[in-house]
Amino acid sequence: MNVGRRWPGLATTVWAVGYLGFGLVCVGTDTALLSQGLLPPGVLGWIAVVLGTVSVPVAGAATVLGPRPMLRVLLWILAGAAAMSAFSLLMDVLGLLLGQPVDSWPTALGHALAAVGAVLLAITAQGNRAGTGAVEPATAAGTDLPAAANGSVHGIAIVGTLSFLPYITMKMIWSAGGSFAGVTGAELEAISARNGASGLWLILQRWGLDPTVLLAGLGIFLLWGLVRPWGLIFPRWTPVLNGRRVPRWLPLTPALVGAATLLPYGAIGLGYATLVATDVVSIRAGDFPTPEDALLATWVGMIAFCGYGLALAAAANSYRRRTVQARPPRQSTPVP
Numbered sequence: 001m002n003v004g005r006r007w008p009g010l011a012t013t014v015w016a017v018g019y020l021g022f023g024l025v026c027v028g029t030d031t032a033l034l035s036q037g038l039l040p041p042g043v044l045g046w047i048a049v050v051l052g053t054v055s056v057p058v059a060g061a062a063t064v065l066g067p068r069p070m071l072r073v074l075l076w077i078l079a080g081a082a083a084m085s086a087f088s089l090l091m092d093v094l095g096l097l098l099g100q101p102v103d104s105w106p107t108a109l110g111h112a113l114a115a116v117g118a119v120l121l122a123i124t125a126q127g128n129r130a131g132t133g134a135v136e137p138a139t140a141a142g143t144d145l146p147a148a149a150n151g152s153v154h155g156i157a158i159v160g161t162l163s164f165l166p167y168i169t170m171k172m173i174w175s176a177g178g179s180f181a182g183v184t185g186a187e188l189e190a191i192s193a194r195n196g197a198s199g200l201w202l203i204l205q206r207w208g209l210d211p212t213v214l215l216a217g218l219g220i221f222l223l224w225g226l227v228r229p230w231g232l233i234f235p236r237w238t239p240v241l242n243g244r245r246v247p248r249w250l251p252l253t254p255a256l257v258g259a260a261t262l263l264p265y266g267a268i269g270l271g272y273a274t275l276v277a278t279d280v281v282s283i284r285a286g287d288f289p290t291p292e293d294a295l296l297a298t299w300v301g302m303i304a305f306c307g308y309g310l311a312l313a314a315a316a317n318s319y320r321r322r323t324v325q326a327r328p329p330r331q332s333t334p335v336p
Contacts, residue, residue: 008127009063012120016059019113020052026106033107044085048110051081055117059124067127075125082121083260085114087268093257118260149227149318157227160311164216167304170297171210181297182289191287219258219308226251226315248323252316259313266306273298 026033026045033044055078062071089111149157170180177185189205204211276283276295288294 006063008120008124009059012059012117012124013056013063015113015117015120016052016055018052019048019117020056022110022113023048023050023052026110031106033104033110044107044110047085048114051078051085051114051117054078055082055121059121062124062127067125072125072127075121079118079121079125082114082118084264084268086111086118086260087265089115089257089261115257115260119256147322149315149322153227153314153318156311156314157223160223160308160315161220163307163311164220164304166300168213168216170300171213171216175205175208175210175213182293183287216304216308219312222251222255222258223308223312223315226255226312226319248320252320255312255316255319259309259316261309262305263309263313266302266304266309269298269302270306273302 023045025031027049031045033048058071058074058078062068062075065071067075089108092108092111148154173180174183174185174188179185183191192205204214272281272283273295275281276291276298283291283294283298285291285294288297
């Protein structure tokens, strides 16, 4: 196996060693990693240790032997576990963009490392299959643009978009000064200020522009940009937005980060909401008047995150397949 084919495994092995070291430092120094109340703070350090410990030999074996079927399965399982560990990275990034400090820098670093690992593990699991299997058409007929996604991906994108509508409606009610789940817009602004929201965040709220609604709009724009060719969305911008001028990593990077963050976060949240609804566990009222109000807001948010995260993952995979360039098989040069 040449170096070109071995680099994903080598990079993943290096990441696994680094992630294992990060976990050992957290455990050894009693550094608590926050998990949005889903797990005790000390557990995430041990999860990093276990994930890194298992990933080192698996990635090393994939580097030497290639992604054999059993190794491929293990790599995908580890990639899913890493994505779960990075579930709130997007919230950290968006908070920083809006001038809000992260709750914990070690936790944010752990999210970032886990996200990098999820990508590397997935690339290693995929191996050298890109361009060798059946892929969707690379270009639309008669144009330089990538073809649109197939009907099933369009359907998933529609579901992902619709799943955001209750969340956007809830936020717009609050931005307009109305009441939802027992909380008024004025009370929400006071809660945001008490929880350390940045000045920019509070200014946008006073203008009736909830920052999360703006971000949801950008997310939906990204989703459909992955599903439909950019030039078909903006015909006049075709020279700038076609596949030749926009590197495929540019839309894929935020899409993969968003999917790896929102899908696990939403799925875990929906599972938690289901346990609350069936009286298996309880939920704290928090900033809401009653636990029932808190559960209602949880349902709205988690449906949005899970539905959109699933759609973004499907759209990103479709875009990746539609824009990959098939490589001709390497021909060996006869030795004279």
